[in-house]
Amino acid sequence: MxxxxxxxxxxxxxxxxxxxxxxxxxxxxxxxxxxxxxxxxxxxxxxxxxxxxxxxxxxxxxxxxxxxxxxxxxxxxxxxxxxxxxxxxxxxxxxxxSIPDQEKTLVNSEAIYQVNGKLTGACQMIRANHQVIIKNNTASPRYVSADKCDTLTFVNQDSQRHTITFGTHTTHSSYAGVSEFELRQGKPETITLSETGGFNYHDHQRPSIAGSFLVLYNGQGQ
Amino acid sequence: MNEQALTHHERLEAAANDRVKFGFWIYLMTDLLMFSVLFACYAVLHGNHVGSPAGRELFSLPLALKETLILLTSSFTCGIAMVAARRGNKNMTLFWFAITFILGLLFLKFELTEFRQFILEGHTLKTNAFLSSFFVLVGTHGLHITSGLLWMGTTMIFVMKRGLNSALVRKLSLLSLFWHFLDIVWIFIFTIVYLGAFA
CATH class of the missing domain: 1.10.287 (Helix Hairpins)
Incomplete structure (x- = not known):
């Protein structure tokens, strides 16, 4: 013992x-x-x-x-x-x-293009529209090139929901104040491309659904 | 008659031991709750280092491993000391508790050296939320170790003077519970704070 x-x-x-x-x-x-x-x-x-x-x-x-x-x-x-x-x-x-994100969301959703005389980066008028269609767990086209203040619409043609978020998988970021949104069948989501640069997006649950878009500054729109 | 009285006495003492041990156990569990809140705090705040270095730039893994091994060994020697105490072997009890005590001091020395180095480099409690939660979590554990050492020191003096009576053995068994408990808390500091910073 x-x-x-x-x-x-x-x-x-x-x-x-x-x-x-x-x-x-x-x-x-x-x-x-x-x-x-x-x-x-x-x-x-x-x-x-x-x-x-x-x-x-x-x-x-x-x-x-x-x-x-x-x-x-x-x-x-x-x-x-x-x-x-x-x-x-x-x-x-x-x-x-996150304060910058919140401000951006607000500025974009309300289309406030200037605060106290400073341009916010939000778009005053919307220009062309681009579409990304998600079907059979792939996004097409995988690459979109657009000008600033164009819009990008995500359409889900799968029966299951997709959660789209920005950045590459595991390193999530946000775009123009939007960090993620849910995409149901028949309910497209449109974002305004108010930030210039190259960006990635992907499905949070199925990282294989991914793509990128390039937003170029064209000096117009604001 | 005499034998019956003895067993009765023994039974009473065993019941008292169980009661005291359970009471102490309740204290340990509430202490654990306090540590868990500090852990939650650290988990939430560890990323908020606002421009100053993060954990992985400050911590030294070999030092953390050294501290862990020292404390683990002291937990083990504390157990061996308790085996000797239950056998009534006064000298062995004192010997193993002395080793536990020295290991505890050594642990504290390494921890304070680390704290001192951080503070000298300008990474203090006030620098940012990450360091505040770090110093409070690890410092609270260090304070527990300090009070454990004081408790161990005084109890050892009593054992030296009065020998191993049943009240002192009971006290030592609570002390050993406390010491094992501190080692268990340290496992999580080692894993979450130090290893976690490099994960």
């Missing part, structure tokens, strides 16, 4: 060493990147938590009180609610409340 206790500490120590060195190795040698790596090292940390709870704290070894485990589990559930909740809320807040 008493010999067994020492043994449990030794086992716990060796396992904890392994579960410390493996994530360190993963990060040091960049075995994976970004989200995958983060999930992997967090998973390993949780395994090490369980190892230490079992081998160091000896929780659940005694046949009698289960209160400690119950209290631990309820604490963990509170922690999950608090941390996951804060992260989700702040993430949403961040993507919806």
């Amino acid at each position: 008493k010999h067994g206790q020492t043994k449990s500490y030794v086992i716990g120590f060796i396992l904890s060493l392994i579960f410390t060195l493996v994530p360190y190795y993963l990060v040091q040698h960049k075995v994976a990147v970004g989200r995958n790596l983060l999930v992997a090292i967090l998973g390993l940390a949780v395994v090490q938590l369980i190892i230490q709870v079992v081998y160091f704290l000896h929780l659940g070894r005694k046949p009698t009180p289960r209160w400690e485990i119950g209290f631990l589990l309820s604490t963990i559930s509170i922690i999950l609610v608090v941390t996951a909740g804060s992260l989700v809320i702040i993430h949403n807040l961040h993507s919806n409340m």
